[in-house]
Amino acid sequence: MTAAPARSDRRGESDATAATDPGDAYVDYLDCLADADEDAAIDLAIGLLDAGVPAERVLLDLVAPAQAEVGERWARNEWSVAQEHAATHISERVVAAVATHVNPRPTGGRVVVACMDGEWHALPPRLVAEVLRLRGWQVTFLGASVPAAHLVSYLHRYDAHAVALACALPMRLPHAHRMIEACRRSDVPVVVGGRGFGADGRWARRLGVAWAPDAPSAAELISDERALRRVPPARLGHLADDEYASLVRRRGELIDSALSDLRERVPATRTYTASQLDSTVSDLGHLVDFLAAAVYVDDASLFTEFVEWLAGILSSRGVPASALARSLEHYAGALRDFPRAERMVALGRAGLPDVDR
Numbered sequence: 001m002t003a004a005p006a007r008s009d010r011r012g013e014s015d016a017t018a019a020t021d022p023g024d025a026y027v028d029y030l031d032c033l034a035d036a037d038e039d040a041a042i043d044l045a046i047g048l049l050d051a052g053v054p055a056e057r058v059l060l061d062l063v064a065p066a067q068a069e070v071g072e073r074w075a076r077n078e079w080s081v082a083q084e085h086a087a088t089h090i091s092e093r094v095v096a097a098v099a100t101h102v103n104p105r106p107t108g109g110r111v112v113v114a115c116m117d118g119e120w121h122a123l124p125p126r127l128v129a130e131v132l133r134l135r136g137w138q139v140t141f142l143g144a145s146v147p148a149a150h151l152v153s154y155l156h157r158y159d160a161h162a163v164a165l166a167c168a169l170p171m172r173l174p175h176a177h178r179m180i181e182a183c184r185r186s187d188v189p190v191v192v193g194g195r196g197f198g199a200d201g202r203w204a205r206r207l208g209v210a211w212a213p214d215a216p217s218a219a220e221l222i223s224d225e226r227a228l229r230r231v232p233p234a235r236l237g238h239l240a241d242d243e244y245a246s247l248v249r250r251r252g253e254l255i256d257s258a259l260s261d262l263r264e265r266v267p268a269t270r271t272y273t274a275s276q277l278d279s280t281v282s283d284l285g286h287l288v289d290f291l292a293a294a295v296y297v298d299d300a301s302l303f304t305e306f307v308e309w310l311a312g313i314l315s316s317r318g319v320p321a322s323a324l325a326r327s328l329e330h331y332a333g334a335l336r337d338f339p340r341a342e343r344m345v346a347l348g349r350a351g352l353p354d355v356d357r
Ligand code: B12
Pocket: 060, 063, 064, 065, 067, 068, 069, 070, 071, 072, 074, 075, 084, 085, 088, 118, 119, 120, 121, 122, 123, 124, 125, 127, 128, 164, 165, 166, 167, 168, 169, 170, 191, 192, 193, 194, 195, 211, 212, 213, 214, 215, 216, 218, 306, 309
């Protein structure tokens, strides 16, 4: 086993290879994250700034893609949750160091940036917040999981020009909608972003809210208040069938019955350890939550994409596709009175490879 290179060694490497391009520094930066070498990661980012690379590029062309790669390594089960946490902590420190190093003076109005209630992915909106700050806005970053009522009272108190709301997980879209509506009632224009709204922002359009794919587009939208307010209304007439509300009410019962069904039909699950059982309950819950969100926005692809993702995660952890298929069949049977949900579950099941029943 070799020791990780000392801070000065790594600094030497990055000086030689990556003085002016975040793309060239990317591999070194990922190595810093892999080795949990906070000092070297900060040195590398500040080195780029000192070499004249704009702070916005360091944030968006170095930190952001590295974090996406962290997610891929976790998904492939190459990195543990602890390694992911360590890497994310370092990226947070790097963002703070870059922000302190540049320290722009605000010339624009106040923009409040926050995560939806129940949303813990605070780093993506933090990057957006710093880009807005670099572009002259006076930014208040409220961080992870902000309850709607608290956000609204904050907006009232500080007379915000706009609010930017982040959602990384599509299962949070119903919460997102409630939060967007609460901000609207305060007459503060809203822009949303994050992977939770779909790669092309289609679920933001469904909820009738302005969406930005990235931080620079968010900055442009916020500068154009008319564009921010000029959005077609939400298209949610399908909610009249009450399927979403009923699914939410039945969440606990669905998870319990799916777990009993698994234990009955997939013998391996009977000898699960406590932590395997926890993960199973959490996966069964995520299936219901993603399904409920898909029903909310009336888009089966939200659910089928999640099933595909979950199948990949489970297979990289040695869980056979048959267990997921079995749970989907169970949910389809339990949801016979919910035609939209039942169809979505069937589509999710059909997307899995054929497995023995
Ligand atoms: C770090 C991380 C976490 C950390 C977050 C800590 C923190 N301080 O942020 C923790 C450990 C809390 C976490 C938890 C979970 N996570 Co996570 N996480 C990540 C990871 C690795 C990095 C996030 C990140 O910083 N991305 C970098 C940013 C820059 O990328 P970005 O989202 O594309 O952002 C750009 C645009 O989307 C846009 N944008 C983003 N936000 C906003 C906001 C606004 C207002 C605007 C305008 C624009 C905008 O601009 C950004 C820059 O241009 C991602 C992987 C990934 N690909 O992102 C997974 C990921 C998002 N997580 C995932 C999952 C599944 C989870 C958990 C459910 C895991 C679990 N079983 O518990 C929980 C859910 C927690 C919750 N309820 O919120 C999955 C989601 C998969 C899916 N199908 O939806 C991902 C994709 C991992 C993966 N590869 O599968 N996670």
